[in-house]
Amino acid sequence: MSEQVDFVERRARLQWHEPKPAYDVVIIGGGGHGLATAYYLATRHGITNVAVVEAGYIGSGNSGRNTTIIRANYGIPEAVRFYQHSLDLYQTLEDDLDCWSMYETKGIMWLAQTETQMRAERARSLLNLASGTETQMITPLEAKALCPQLDLSGGGRYPVLGGSYHPAAATARHDRVVWAYASGAMRLGVHVLQHTKVTGLVREGGRVTGVETPTGSISAGVVLSAVGGRVSTIAAHAGVRLPIRTHPLQAFVTNSYEGEFPGIVSDTELLCYVSQTERGQMLVGAEYDAQPSYSQRSSFSFLQHTAAKVTHLLPFMRDLRILRQWTGICDISADFSPIMGETGVDGFLVTTGWGTWGFKAIPAGGEQMAQLIATGRTPALLEPFRLDRFASDHTMADPGSAGTH
């Protein structure tokens, strides 16, 4: 309890600032990635003349709309290394930031109903093992032992053949992660400007030198776009085109379930996943909507289809009521991997393409982007995820690992 009081007190002591006319670094987007980058710039590199510009309030975009799953069981070695590093940073985050992030290791199972998917999961578990993270194959009975509520016949229609199990998977409280990075950065002098929408970029001779806001322009040595969803609009101001489409992603929670549901269950055939929040609510997500859209409206058909899918797998959920649903807009890259680093325009960097998998990457994404800004050299972990990989035909295609969360 005292931890909670501590947190609230620290939060209340946050010092908000009026915008200065110029900063060394301006970060667009006060979500997890933007604030983490500011935090690591201040702590690791001593760069504190930084502003994070946020259109709403911090964490009000996708950082407040995701399903908070942290895992590293990706399908290409470059991604496994990156997300494993992020997972390692998450594990020590509470000590580093002196804040309780409600990090809880739960383990995730990816169930398969077809031989094709079983082969994909076998390949994934071997590749994970070779790249430094643990993923094992499990039989249907082992899955049942991990999650007794599971109906292995899939409601008679989707019998489970097995799956892969990634024991290190975890969840953390999204607001706490965002606020911890914000307060950590602000204590060191970083300015966080809320309710300041970036309406354009200032360009001088092919270089981006600042951002336009309704209250005037702010000059910057470097501008980093860390927005979720609207990145194509921001990049267009700099004349940069991105291989990104913005799709809505929906989720819902039910009322509280009294039973124990300690793990995360994900199904590769039905494309849905379920976990239990700290309050006991069942949190359900599925794949993103098929058509690109910037609308954050939720749909009834999503509830209908997703509820039908999860009740096949977890029949106990039939007795629960849906409490609320919401939608985030996420930037899905053409190869389903993030895009980080230089854009070809001086003074303008992006960290984007976080699609449906951005929350788990907050610490590593922030740390590595801060290193890139401070040193001017792309760190080894980011090298595979540069924007120019599309032109040089080295795409990081990994749709099977990123499809839903």
Next chain:
Amino acid sequence: MLWIICPNCGRRPVEEYRFGGELRGFAESITDPVARDVDYVWMYDNIEGITTERWFHAAGCRRWLTLRRDTITDTVIA
């Protein structure tokens, strides 16, 4: 919920359709032929506002149609 008017089948829910991508030509401003190919293959306009798109009526007449849609409000204009 998004409703799309099919010239053959009338007003039908979006679930019956498959999204076929935004409609655009080559970027005229890019003069280098290789850069132009890269742009054509990989990049999207991803417009926040009114965009022109192709849709396929998969669970209906199974024909393609072109429409204009506002991606901010998610409504079909024409």
